[in-house]
Amino acid sequence: MLVEMQNLTIAFPTPQGMSQAVRGVSMTLGQEKLGIVGESGSGKSISARAILRLLPPQAVVTADVLRFDGIDIKTASERQMRAIRGRRAGLILQDPKYSLNPIMTAGSQIAEAWRNQKKGSRREAAEAALDLLSQVQIRDVRRVAAAYPHELSGGMGQRVMIAMMLAPDPELLIADEPTSALDATVQAEILRLMEDLVSRRGMGLMLISHDLPLVSHFCDRVAVMYAGRVVEELGAGELLHAKHPYTRGLLECLPTLSHPKLRLPVMARDPAWLA
Amino acid sequence: MLVTFLIGRVMPIDPVIAIIGDHAPEDVVQRVRVELGLDRPLYVQFGIYVWQLLHGDLGRSVMTSNTVVEDxxxxxxxxxxxxxxxxxxxxxxxxxxxxxxxxxxxxxxxxxxxxxxxxxxxxxxxxxxxxxxxxxxxxxxxxxxxxxxxxxxxxxxxxxxxxxxxxxxxxxxxxxxxxxxxxxxxxxxxxxxxxxxxxxxxxxxxxxxxxxxxxxxxxxxxxxxxxxxxxxxxxxxxxxxxxxxxxxxxxxxxxxxxxxxxxxxxxxxxxxxxxxxxxxxxxxxxxxxxxxxxxxxxxxxxxxxxxxxxxxxxx
Structure with missing residues (x-):
């Protein structure tokens, strides 16, 4: 198993006391594509970031089990964590406008990631960056490598981000809403690219999204999160057989062209879901 | 610059008295005033100042009697x-x-x-x-x-x-x-x-x-x-x-x-x-x-x- 997580809780101190953001999440991930769906604040992003221990320092994390490929993340040293981050697991963030360093060229950011793990010369790193850029299907690699993030479109930026995280050949890729900031047509391209790379390299993928149908098309399994818990876990094909009223409610609210509804229903939230 | 210049000129201190002291006879005061160009209208004084400035001359300090540039x-x-x-x-x-x-x-x-x-x-x-x-x-x-x-x-x-x-x-x-x-x-x-x-x-x-x-x-x-x-x-x-x-x-x-x-x-x-x-x-x-x-x-x-x-x- 790449990731084992049992009873993960994450809390943040607030002036009103501890605020429980994640309340007992358990999941496992092997060499497969796991989708995590949920609304804003459901705890999906921070659950995933806890695997790489990339939460803000004030976050209080507890878990019965939290392991990456057998390594206990709760007790791992910072040195061990750095060996996991980048080298064995990559993280793709939502908006390349903010997640790429604005004062470094795309090429040098990719080269930096490559060099950090592979310890080659500067020239080798620059060459590797160009090669990685072509792997994410960028045609004009030299121009893109020399460009600063503000000179790239959103789709280009996200390709650069993917290339950067693939540089050290990781076993796990965590993609935190990788397409939310992109146009619909570009979204499909980026997803197809990720799918291609993940299956070709035999990596595990954790895809975090708030787009339930998209994730279920794309992933082998889908975990639905609500208010800090996983309320339902489904195989990709079983979406229509979802049992939890929250999942059902989400699906009901989707407009479709094949069965148009005059008015979309509004989800009635049951306080019992929070329990 | 104009502001600094004007503030300097409208200050209620007579620069002539500052140089020769307040016991000097009236005709000496008048002579120094003319020598310093202080009897002319303000805009002429300013014009002269700018002209000198453009030639790298900031005038002479009355306190040290060196040119201001030297000071x-x-x-x-x-x-x-x-x-x-x-x-x-x-x-x-x-x-x-x-x-x-x-x-x-x-x-x-x-x-x-x-x-x-x-x-x-x-x-x-x-x-x-x-x-x-x-x-x-x-x-x-x-x-x-x-x-x-x-x-x-x-x-x-x-x-x-x-x-x-x-x-x-x-x-x-x-x-x-x-x-x-x-x-x-x-x-x-x-x-x-x-x-x-x-x-x-x-x-x-x-x-x-x-x-x-x-x-x-x-x-x-x-x-x-x-x-x-x-x-x-x-x-x-x-x-x-x-x-x-x-x-x-x-x-x-x-x-x-x-x-x-x-x-x-x-x-x-x-x-x-x-x-x-x-x-x-x-x-x-x-x-x-x-x-x-x-x-x-x-x-x-x-x-x-x-x-x-x-x-x-x-x-």
Whole structure:
């Protein structure tokens, strides 16, 4: 198993006391594509970031089990964590406008990631960056490598981000809403690219999204999160057989062209879901 | 410039009396007034002033009876020397302290640094200067007293650059060098502490902002070392704003730390400006103010040029 997580809780101190953001999440991930769906604040992003221990320092994390490929993340040293981050697991963030360093060229950011793990010369790193850029299907690699993030479109930026995280050949890729900031047509391209790379390299993928149908098309399994818990876990094909009223409610609210509804229903939230 | 000029001319002090004293006979007063051109209308006076200025003539100081240009050449190096040493020390100490405080935000280290900065910022500088003199000069005797050099060394070193430390090095006069350095230490230290407090505070605020950026998470997710994340990624992004802060702080020091120069009897531009002002020596005040304004402009220009080097988004 790449990731084992049992009873993960994450809390943040607030002036009103501890605020429980994640309340007992358990999941496992092997060499497969796991989708995590949920609304804003459901705890999906921070659950995933806890695997790489990339939460803000004030976050209080507890878990019965939290392991990456057998390594206990709760007790791992910072040195061990750095060996996991980048080298064995990559993280793709939502908006390349903010997640790429604005004062470094795309090429040098990719080269930096490559060099950090592979310890080659500067020239080798620059060459590797160009090669990685072509792997994410960028045609004009030299121009893109020399460009600063503000000179790239959103789709280009996200390709650069993917290339950067693939540089050290990781076993796990965590993609935190990788397409939310992109146009619909570009979204499909980026997803197809990720799918291609993940299956070709035999990596595990954790895809975090708030787009339930998209994730279920794309992933082998889908975990639905609500208010800090996983309320339902489904195989990709079983979406229509979802049992939890929250999942059902989400699906009901989707407009479709094949069965148009005059008015979309509004989800009635049951306080019992929070329990 | 016009404003400074007008303020100087409408001040209720008669410059003629300031020169020849208030017991001079009436006809002497009239003669001097005509000699100085003060009988003509204001706009003519201003025109003459600008004309002379364009020829590099700032007029003559009535106090020192040298030309103002000569005076500034004599006093300004002392200020440059003091301000440069102060800003270098302040930057070398303040920037790392600010970064450290931001990285350890909320810890005891952070609180300590913030108290240190608060003190540097809120204690009036004349008090700081006096306490420094009292402790290091009067009580401990570690530092020499006020002034730029001991009487024994005064005028020993030929003037080349006007910076006493550099001039003594050029002359291979180690005793003079140590003496100049020792005299420099206290006023520069007080100014450095004061500037350091401001620089560290600004650095801390900028860094907190940068460390919260998404690209910092990206950099950490790449498995980079903490040092590289902090200095290459976060600090690299605040360098632009920091340069502006440093340039303006330096400009503030160059325009003459009037109070500090007075307490330490440092013969710099600040002191020249103060004494000239108190003696109604308007040519000197105007000239010194002009130089200060020019420096502000030059440093601002330099900071803008640095923007282009440090931030690719500025084209």
């Amino acid at each position: 500034i050449q004599r006093y300004f190096p002392a200020t440059i020397e003091l301000a440069t040493v102060a800003i270098i020390v302040a930057t070398l100490v303040g920037v790392p302290l600010g970064v450290l405080a931001a990285v350890r935000a909320g810890s005891k280290t952070d609180v300590g640094i913030r108290i240190l900065c608060l003190a540097g910022h809120s204690i009036p500088i004349f008090l700081l200067a006096l306490i420094s003199l009292l402790v290091f000069y009067a009580n401990l005797g570690w530092a020499p007293g006020p002034g730029r050099a001991d009487v024994a060394f005064e005028g020993l070193v030929p003037v080349v650059t006007g910076f006493l430390t550099i001039d003594s090095l050029i002359a291979w006069d180690w005793d003079s060098f140590y003496d100049a350095l020792a005299h420099l230490a206290q006023p520069a230290g007080v100014l450095a502490y004061f500037s350091m407090a401001y620089i560290a505070r600004m650095t801390r605020a900028f860094m907190l902002d940068a460390l919260a950026g998404e690209y910092v998470i990206t950099a950490r997710a790449k498995g980079l070392s903490q040092l590289r994340v902090i200095w290459r990624h976060a600090f690299g992004n605040i360098a632009v704003r920091l340069v502006t802060v440093l340039a303006l702080t330096y400009a503030g020091l160059l325009e003459g730390a009037v109070v500090t120069e007075t307490v330490f009897s440092w013969p710099g531009l600040g002191q020249y400006l103060t004494v000239s002002l108190l003696n109604a020596d308007m040519n000197a005040v105007l000239g010194a103010t002009l130089v200060v304004g020019l420096i502000y402009m030059a440093l601002n220009l330099l900071a803008d040029a640095a923007y282009k080097l440090l931030d690719p988004r500025v084209s």
